[in-house]
Amino acid sequence: MQRHTFLKTILATSAAMLGLTATVAHAADPLEVPFYYPVAVGGPITKVIDGYAADFNKAHPQYKITPIYAGTYQETIVKALTANKSGKAPATSVLLSTDMFTLIDEDAIAPIDDFVKTDADKAWLKGFYPAFMANSQTGGKTWGVPFQRSTVVMYYNKDAFKEAGLDPNKAPATWKELNEAAKKLTKKDVNGNVTQYGIQIPSTGFAYWMLQTLTTPNDVLLANEAGTKVTFDNPKVIEALDFWVNLTKEGVHPKGVVEWGTTPKDFMEKKAAIIITTTGNLTNLKANAKFDFGVGQIAGNVRKGGSPTGGGNFYIFKKAPKEQQQAAFEFAKWVTQPERAAQWSMDSGYVAVSPAAYDTPALKKYGQEFPQALVARDQLPVSVAEFSTHDNQRVTKALNDAVQAALNGTKTSAQAMKDAQKEADRILRSYQ
Amino acid sequence: MSASSSSAAGSGQRSIHAWLLLLPALVLLVTFTHWPAVATFIDSFYSTPKGARAAVWVGLENYETMVDDPVFWQAVRNNLWFAAATIPASIGLALLMAVWVNERIAGRTFIRMAYFTPTVLPMIAVANIWLFFYTPQYGLLEQVTTALGLPSHNWLGSPSTALGAVTLVAVWKEAGFFMIFYLAALQTLNPSLKEAAAIEGASRWYFFRRVQWPLLMPTTLFVLVNAVINAFRLVDHVFILTRGGPDNATTLLLYHLYEVGFKFWDTAYAAAITVVLVVVLASVALFQFFVLDKKVHYK
Numbered sequence: 104m105q106r107h108t109f110l111k112t113i114l115a116t117s118a119a120m121l122g123l124t125a126t127v128a129h130a131a132d133p134l135e136v137p138f139y140y141p142v143a144v145g146g147p148i149t150k151v152i153d154g155y156a157a158d159f160n161k162a163h164p165q166y167k168i169t170p171i172y173a174g175t176y177q178e179t180i181v182k183a184l185t186a187n188k189s190g191k192a193p194a195t196s197v198l199l200s201t202d203m204f205t206l207i208d209e210d211a212i213a214p215i216d217d218f219v220k221t222d223a224d225k226a227w228l229k230g231f232y233p234a235f236m237a238n239s240q241t242g243g244k245t246w247g248v249p250f251q252r253s254t255v256v257m258y259y260n261k262d263a264f265k266e267a268g269l270d271p272n273k274a275p276a277t278w279k280e281l282n283e284a285a286k287k288l289t290k291k292d293v294n295g296n297v298t299q300y301g302i303q304i305p306s307t308g309f310a311y312w313m314l315q316t317l318t319t320p321n322d323v324l325l326a327n328e329a330g331t332k333v334t335f336d337n338p339k340v341i342e343a344l345d346f347w348v349n350l351t352k353e354g355v356h357p358k359g360v361v362e363w364g365t366t367p368k369d370f371m372e373k374k375a376a377i378i379i380t381t382t383g384n385l386t387n388l389k390a391n392a393k394f395d396f397g398v399g400q401i402a403g404n405v406r407k408g409g410s411p412t413g414g415g416n417f418y419i420f421k422k423a424p425k426e427q428q429q430a431a432f433e434f435a436k437w438v439t440q441p442e443r444a445a446q447w448s449m450d451s452g453y454v455a456v457s458p459a460a461y462d463t464p465a466l467k468k469y470g471q472e473f474p475q476a477l478v479a480r481d482q483l484p485v486s487v488a489e490f491s492t493h494d495n496q497r498v499t500k501a502l503n504d505a506v507q508a509a510l511n512g513t514k515t516s517a518q519a520m521k522d523a524q525k526e527a528d529r530i531l532r533s534y535q
Numbered sequence: 536m537s538a539s540s541s542s543a544a545g546s547g548q549r550s551i552h553a554w555l556l557l558l559p560a561l562v563l564l565v566t567f568t569h570w571p572a573v574a575t576f577i578d579s580f581y582s583t584p585k586g587a588r589a590a591v592w593v594g595l596e597n598y599e600t601m602v603d604d605p606v607f608w609q610a611v612r613n614n615l616w617f618a619a620a621t622i623p624a625s626i627g628l629a630l631l632m633a634v635w636v637n638e639r640i641a642g643r644t645f646i647r648m649a650y651f652t653p654t655v656l657p658m659i660a661v662a663n664i665w666l667f668f669y670t671p672q673y674g675l676l677e678q679v680t681t682a683l684g685l686p687s688h689n690w691l692g693s694p695s696t697a698l699g700a701v702t703l704v705a706v707w708k709e710a711g712f713f714m715i716f717y718l719a720a721l722q723t724l725n726p727s728l729k730e731a732a733a734i735e736g737a738s739r740w741y742f743f744r745r746v747q748w749p750l751l752m753p754t755t756l757f758v759l760v761n762a763v764i765n766a767f768r769l770v771d772h773v774f775i776l777t778r779g780g781p782d783n784a785t786t787l788l789l790y791h792l793y794e795v796g797f798k799f800w801d802t803a804y805a806a807a808i809t810v811v812l813v814v815v816l817a818s819v820a821l822f823q824f825f826v827l828d829k830k831v832h833y834k
Contacts, residue, residue: 181797209800210586296687298672306692307780357671359692360781365670374672497799507781511694 133160133167136430139186139196140170141179141415143251144383144452146390151450159437166430176415180205183420187211192420195431200238200416201491201499203246204330208493213421214244218432227436230457234412237488241329247416248435249456251447253381254410254479254486255316257399258388263288263299263376264397274399278320278346281377281402285355288376301355303375304347308363310506311490311499312413316379316401317343319409319487325502330492331534335502335524336517339405344516346404348509360507370396381413382479385452389473398475400482409485414453445469454479492527493534501526572813579806590803597807607808609783610791613698617787618766620702625709626758630751632710633717634743647718654712662775665704666691669776691777694784701785704772709765713758720754721747752831760823767816788812 138156142148149172156168173179176199183196187209198206206212219228228245235249261271267287275281285301292298304313311325318325323339326332334340350356357375370378371392379401388396401410417435419428437443441459445466448455460466461480470477492498505523508514514522579597581590601607636647653661668675669690677687690700724747732742770789773779779786779794786794792812796805 177798184800185797205800208586294681294684294686296681307778357689357692359671359689361689361692362666362670365666369672372673494799497801500794500798503780504782511692511781513694513782 133165134426134430136166136168136195136427136434137193138168138170138431138434139173139179139183139193141173141176141197143176143415144381144387146387146451148451151447155438155443155447156434159434162437163430163433166433168430168434184209184211187420187422190422192422194423194427195417195419195435197250197415198418200235200247200249200252200412200414201489201495203238203241203416204491204493205495206418207241207246211420211422212246212418213428214246215248215419215432216245218419218429219245224436227439230459231439232454232456232458232483234483234486234488235456238412238491239416247418248439250415250417250435250439251383251451251453252412252414252416252456253383253453254412254482255312255379255401256382256385256410256478256482257377257379257401258370258384259377259397259399260370260373261395261397263373267376271395271397274397275377275402276400276408277402278404282350282353282355285350285377286353289355297354297357299373300357300375302350302377302379303357303361303366303369304350304379305361305363305366306507306510307360309381309413310503312411313379314340314344314347314502314506315411315487315490317347319411320401320404320406322405324487325490326492328488330495331531333492333498333502333524333527333531335505335520335527341516341520343404344506344509344520347506348512348516351510359511382454383414383452385476385479386450387452389452389475396475398478400478407485408482409487410482411489412483412486413489448476452476454483492531494530497530498527501530575806575809575813578803579810581803583801583803585800593803597804598811600804601807601811606783606786606791610786610788613784613786614767614788616698617702617705617769618763620699621705621709621766622759622762624706625713626755626762628706628710629713629758630717632714633721634747636714637718637721650711650714652711653708654715658708658771659775661708662704662772665772666776669700692781694781697777697781697784701773701776704776705766705769708772709762713762716754716758717751720751724750756823756827756831759827760820763819763823764816767812 140152149170152170152172156170160167171193173182173196179196180198180202183193183198186192192211215228219225231239231249235252236245239245239247239249257274259274264271264284267284269284269287275284281302288299288301289297290299304316306313315325318340321339321343323334323337323343325334325340347356351358363380366375366378366380367384367388369375370388373394382398385398400408403409417431419431419435421428423431438447439456441455441457441463442465444455444457444460445463447453448460448466449469455461455466461470461477490499490502501523505514505519508522509516509519578590580592580594582593582596584590632650636643636650640646671677671687671689671692674690676690681687688696690696728746729742732746737745767787768789769787770793773785773787773790777785779790788808789812792805792808795801795808
């Protein structure tokens with residue numbers, strides 16, 4: 104008797120719940136569009152993204168973009184690919200532009216060209232900086248839409264420059280000048296301990312990217328365009344790594360591996376007079392540094408300047424329902440319109456993705472008041488694509504390990520790069 | 536005749552009843568524990584499915600890759616070192632703290648709570664705090680060492696100290712947790728033993744060595760099993776502190792497994808590593824339970 108009542112209650116509850124979900128599904132008319140995004144720089148980025156989604160939803164009542172903060176780039180791709188493998192792919196996700204080959208190999212993303220139909224769409228796709236499209240296109244297809252893109256820049260403390268007798272309005276333009284400035288900027292206390300390093304280049308997380316900011320001025324590319332071959336053991340690459348290693352040997356750069364995340368903090372705390380890191384840190388530093396700082400282009404060597412691009416693209420997932428994919432496309436298009444791209448650049452510090460964005464009155468005015476914001480864009484003509492290959496994470500790890508081994512002195516630069524080359528050749532064999 | 540058939544029907548009904556009661560737990564156990572383990576074992580003999588390419592039978596290839604993988608062996612070495620350092624240190628420290636806070640001392644409750652705090656805090660938050668302890672130049676550790684006139688050191692960025700720094704955080708975290716078990720065990724000991732020892736004039740150390748320590752053996756075994764398992768399944772604070780670096784100096788087995796599985800998406804190879812890890816851990820646990828268990832009970 105009691106059992107019967109129990110069963111009845113369960114049945115009644117489940118029936119009620121089923122009915123409830125049915126009504127909820129019916130009532131929620133706008134199409135839910137899950138959107139995963141990472142945060143890789145300081146500042147209130149999540150609030151900004153939520154704001155964009157809300158604005159888009161207001162303008163497009165048939166859609167409901169749901170932004171889901173998914174951690175770092177690395178954590179976001181883990182979540183997105185896991186969801187994809189389980190059959191519940193997000194409609195869209197912002198992921199590293201360098202993950203393009205991985206996403207293609209996993210058969211996870213749909214080419215953007217499938218959605219570009221009208222002339223206006225075609226014009227929009229042509230509007231991005233070509234430097235950013237280098238990591239977004241392969242095999243004649245476009246796979247990603249540039250969004251939070253960056254280049255590497257040099258931040259320098261103007262007060263420290265004045266103190267050391269250097270021109271605070273001119274960033275070091277060559278390796279030689281950079282090395283000399285770093286020496287002058289290094290300060291020691293009475294015990295001989297360094298209180299301020301001349302220069303700091305982080306070597307966790309994005310060590311390969313930082314190496315690339317040294318190999319690019321040395322006029323050498325780390326990988327071919329198809330992402331199937333690498334050139335780690337090229338003498339010019341070894342020379343570039345040696346330049347970095349020598350900075351630590353001379354004591355003008357911290358010893359050991361330097362944290363990516365604490366580098367901007369080291370700059371603000373005046374523990375490093377020059378730091379080399381993503382332009383994405385610009386807004387954070389502008390808000391929090393208590394001294395006047397300059398932003399310079401990457402110093403040149405064989406070639407004048409030159410920085411790899413970096414950052415994330417919008418990708419559209421193949422397994423998501425067709426209507427969601429369309430909505431994701433509309434959102435990506437909407438958020439990269441010149442006015443919003445300009446706003447995003449000012450909110451975050453990232454480079455606006457199209458020349459049209461820099462022609463908007465808002466960004467023009469911002470650039471006049473804060474010329475540091477234009478440096479990352481100005482070096483785009485000499486920029487190269489960020490290092491990216493098939494099986495990207497694995498090849499990148501081999502390179503990261505090599506850089507860390509050389510910086511720690513456990514291997515010579517030449518040995519480290521030779522080992523990494525061997526490892527990369529083995530991994531990439533099946534793609535050649 | 537009729538009586539026996541009705542009792543058979545009754546027992547049949549009872550066993551159905553029993554199985555129905557077991558069913559929810561059984562379903563959960565099979566779905567989330569047994570089936571994944573079996574599936575992982577099977578997957579380790581197939582290649583990784585990629586995009587449109589389905590998985591194919593490759594036999595022992597994934598295990599051969601493992602034998603040739605230098606990072607795997609480095610992870611094994613690191614993990615053995617890590618286990619050898621954390622297990623005795625955290626158990627010893629736990630015992631020491633438990634014996635101490637078991638006495639009647641001022642502020643006993645507060646000290647107990649302080650010891651237990653590391654266990655309650657989420658590991659990621661803890662690791663972030665320690666990250667700044669270790670930060671070169673202005674981290675807590677650096678403040679102390681430079682005040683003493685010692686040279687500056689990059690604790691997490693040098694291969695010689697990175698693993699030691701990670702180990703220290705693990706010991707700090709584990710010791711408080713194990714202390715709780717020892718404290719509970721100490722409080723179940725018969726107080727008349729202590730009185731008898733006092734009457735006999737036994738020293739504090741003699742009493743611990745000959746009475747408390749032997750009686751705590753079953754607890755030590757339980758703690759040991761846990762410590763061994765924890766030493767091989769630690770992964771969270773490696774993420775925050777070093778991400779396995781510099782140059783794999785702090786890569787532990789589970790971190791390597793995560794990288795292979797979720798960074799490189801080589802799920803088949805990851806399955807093979809999982810199988811090895813499970814087999815090793817299971818045999819260690821079985822050895823501890825069946826061999827050591829016979830020796831720990833004080834008779």
